Amino acid sequence: MTRAQQIGVIIGLAIVAVLTLLRASDPQLLRLIRDVTFDEYQRVSPRSFEELPVRVIDIDEASLREFGQWPWPRDRLALLVDRLSEMGAAAIAFDILFAEPDRLSPRTVVGNVPGIDPSLLSQLPDNDEIFADSIADKPVVLGFGLTNEGTYRPSVKAGFAFTGESPVGAPPHINAATPLRPRLEANAAGIGHISLNPGSSSSVVRAVPLFLTDGEQLYPNLALEALRVAQGVSTYVLAGAPDAAGVMVSVKTGDFVVPVTAAGELWLYVSPDRAERYVSARHVLAEEGASAKVSAAINGSIVFIGTSAAGLQDIRVTALGENVPGVSLHAQTLEQILNGRYLSRPDWADGLEIFAIAVLGSLLVILTTFVSPAVALACGLAITALAVVASWLCFSYAGLLFDPLAPIISGSVTHFAATSFRILVIDRERREVRRAFGQYLSPSLLYRIEHTRDALRLGGDDRQLTVMFVDVRHFTEISERLPPTAVVGFLNTLLDALSRHVVANEGTLDKFIGDSIMAFWNAPVDVADHETKAVRAALAMRETLGELNAADAFGFGKDQPVGIGIGIHTGVACVGNMGAESRFNYSAVGDAVNVAARIESSCKDIGFDILISEDTARLQLGAALLEAGTIGLKGKSSRTRLFAVVGDERVMQSVEFAELRQLHHQLVEAFRSRSPDTRRIVSAIRLKTKMIAGLAEFYRRISRRADHFRDEPISEEARPAE
Template identity: 75%
Template sequence: MTRAQLLGVLTGLALVAALTSLRASDPPLLKSAREATFDEYQSIAPRAFEDLPVRVVDIDEESLKTFGQWPWPRDRMALLVARLSEMGAAVIAFDVLFSEPDRLSPRSVLRDVKGIDPALVRRLPDNDEILAQTIAGKPVVLGFALSNDGSYRPPVKAGFAFTGESPFGAPPHLAAATPIRPGLEANAAGIGHISLNPEGSSGIVRSVPLLLSDGEQLYPNLALEALRVAQGASTYLLAGATDVADTITEIRVGDFVIPVTAAGELWLYVSPDRPERYVSAGRILAQDGIAQDVKAAIDGSIVFVGTSAAGLLDIRATALGHNVPGVSLHAQTVEQIISGRFLARPDWADGLEILSIAVAGSLLVLLTTFVSPAVALACGLLITALALVASWLAFRYGGLLFDPLAPIFFGSVTHFAATAYRFLVTDRERRVVRRAFGQYLSPSLLHRIEHTRNALRLGGDDRELTIMFVDVRNFTEISERLSPTEVVRFLNTLLDALSRHVVDNEGTLDKFIGDSIMAFWNAPVDVADHPKKAVRAALAMREALVHLNERDAFGFGAKRKVAIGIGIHSGVACVGNMGAETHFNYSAVGDAVNVAARIEAACKDVGFDILVSETTAQALGRFALLDAGALALKGKSTRSRVFAVLGDEKLAASAAFTELQPIHGQLVEALRLRSPDARRVLSTAKLQAAALAPGLGEFYRRISRRAEHFADAPAARGRAGE
């Protein structure tokens, strides 16, 4: 790991830690995005409407036109209760406040009129008393709202039992409530609060608090109380955490068990608003009788009385994006409990999401730093897809709410930051490497150099290399017949065709020296079997030159062929960046380089295009090689044995080479011993070589003139490595 990479990892992990802490603090913006995601899930797959025994008696615009503006006199509300009770309503729950005396009551109207006998006034009907008497003994639940004034607390008509720690600190706080008229309060079968989102910052109702608390007493909401009264239950059973106070996990009322949040809230899983849910209050109060379909809808149902009239300001927004009467949400709460279709956000959901941000972010930092931004992006997209799919499946089939956006958003921020850091800092050295080596190395070698520390430090190392020199034969003669521009064009065509085989075989192009190429293998990084790869590159060059000549790529005509000589040697050389700090070349120097250059020059004397040193030949194994004798190389005190490279393993296994090999061995032995049979064996070798490779004719013609090159050497081998 380079210093830049280490710094990048530490910086990236610090960013991941900061983002994880930000998610743990759960700022309002993240919470709003999460809730919007859950709203979208409900929009895609809302709770299906079921014809359950829950109805809304709606004080709608038509009812107000028929019976006058709101508020109605309470004797009319008493008539409404009486008729609903007669039709068999299981419960009549009012999403209506009865906190003030009825100003339309005859007693209230005449009380302040001067000259009226007070005794007569007391004998007049009082609408509040009429309503109180009507609800007595009937399953009527009245509602109250939260208030900022006074200290009124409504009576609680049911008992509470709980398991685990005390739950009184869990629900939203009730400071004060709107009062209920005394007679109504006393005669009601149940009392529940009508607040839908007392602590909600959004206008969308996503959850309903089933309980409120003043610290000493719990107060059920209207829907919960209606469900209790409908079942004739007397007690709520609350389950909480065994080791955590002020936490509620579920509420049992009668036969129903309701999973809730720690604060005792029910996540609303709403269904689209349907006309079947509503019955107009005007149809209940109709003087000409009640229709049979109305009676059937009310019979046995939990009935909520409320209003949808726009002027009465009880319109709420739902997760589906619809505006509905507030009373319908109370009805939907009961529908949801009866149907058992619940939504839940487990207490451990926050922890899971925070952990996923930390793990995914750390993974993206490491991938971006050590692999590539593209791989990190692919993994990020995979994580995004998995998060979305897992979150959706959890909602669709388990009713569980998990936030996919926070991990996706924070993962994207992490990937962008890590990628930017890598481009600006970590990859800066690699870009320098690419500029320095991009034209001279194969992509695989270039990649390895990019991940090697100190790849471009000035200086050299002693390494075992295989060095190649390539030179154009008769270049002076060729250049004399061409203009400078034509010479450049010729060299570009030739050198481009030859040099690409160096790169393709994981070699390093050192330099172009006029009409020559210098290349080496096993630097700047290790290359396995580098002698073989160098020889394979030479054979590919030979084949490429044949094709160039056949199609007259140089424009010299069919009779004028371009020839090259290639010398290869394996040995220790000093290789590295040589020059100045600001301008240097990656090159190799040393005796091994000189030997390779001398072997290339010897191709002219030997009469063959590819020669390798004995060191290289020993590393090749079963290549098709022929002993070319021990040459006196310039600058060397002893002769150096060289071998002509006919071809690769395939040629070495051919019948023609198998027949030529022993004959060539006999020739070398005869020349070494200066035997009179050398001429006869040479003739046989020439004849056999003609069928193998046309270029061997010149090779054998020159052997007879170089008999001394074999005289001081032991018996040679036909193929290196045998």
């Protein structure tokens, strides 16, 4: 094996390792590709529609034209329940929220008229009472939604039994629910949540949570609760994993056992939207009574009451790409349970796909290096065809979901990279090195890298860095009021002026992220006093921005200055070439980078433009600093102490700052000791802030906290929201 082949194998296997780790981390993009693949499978072979005892009572456009706009008075809904019950509905489930009193109730309408005798109101009918009386002793299931306000939890009408370890912690979490009217809640036979995809960023509903949890109690889904009520059973039997808590395997209600994901979700296997699934509400409410056809459709069926009216905005997207009423998906969930056709993605599917990427990628690297790219391509195409066929057969015959695209894409990337390396020459490699590093390294260092073996390898080294993040304040508002070309011009002017100070202070420009700058010091070469130089660069940025605003360089007007926030932290990070062999960036990742980014975001909450961590402040050789509070970091029990950079060494040595620092120290101690002098000290400090620009907002926010929470430490005052 030649050295070139050795290098080719090493690089190829490194790419395979990166792709394997990427798949193991399962980023959002790969999940989206996988979901779209499974959507296409359903579009090719959707679940066939069958005549099952499930119907949707549709408050459609025709019903609204006949009976008036939504919301309908609840005495009409009571009539709807009575009619459905008379027709023999096995269960009646409302995909409608009843959180507020009926504003159309005669008692409510008359009660809002000034001067009405209160004694007369009790003689008027109340629609909520009529509706509550109607659903009493009937198989009616009411729905509730999710909210982030309040602490209300709905009643749970069913009991729970567990096999295996407790799965209570498995489903999506519920913070609070939309409250039901008390009498409606008391008289309902069942209560279920109507959330179809809580927490999902996708508009497509692919899986429905059959339960929600608050950590102690489970709350069933509307469709599942309707099935329980229709069967007249009182308990759900939930199977958990035999050796792991917080994992759900299946749900049994009456005669039906439903396999679910570990989080208690049911993969939806949808059928095309069909008119036979729906019965218009106007046919049920017709004065002459429902037709024999409608009565036959309702008799013995579980019915869901909802709306397809476009104006009521309860339209969802299915895996088939159809826009359907949300109530239709509740009906389809129940249909799927009744006919027993399920989709599942086994727990070991991820492991199989990761293993396939590692093994097939390694095989392609060896074939490309030692045989020929053409043979490797033929093998790759054969593997691709095999993966697609195997995945499709598993879906068609067993309802199993295996992703064929992740191994295919990874294999394609690996083959392309290995083939490209085989035909590249050293000069080409050197040009790539110069292109990648020439923007932010000195010519002498660049020459050393060009003539160093493995210069293009992926990976990095742990180094002590000082990391800086800079972000433009209110950039969204700025971009919304400017045309795109003006936004680009604004960013070019600002970022060019600010980034010059990074280079001038021996820093490394990592990247521009929209309206943000990431930079670091002490890599790729050692930089003495890098903590101090990073702070000097931040102070220079502040001064430059002030000059640009004073000159109205952005054309916004001098009364609309541009602001920035700067966060700096010193710590260990991994710095090096990151990405793929064919395309990479010299960058830094790790805890120090995350902390610096969090500090920058804290500038908004604390009300100051330059904040540094205690690790950076400890090594400063000359800067005017004031303690600014702490922030909490995920995964760490201790909090990170912050300091505001007021000015340079000249400011630090000034009499004004010395007096301010003494008062600020007293303020810190007052907060920590819960002293009643807090407000007095804040008032004294605010007089001093007039002498040093930029501190007014900082102390204004502390003052507000002192007014309301004088007993809290200042570190708590400055704590940003998690």
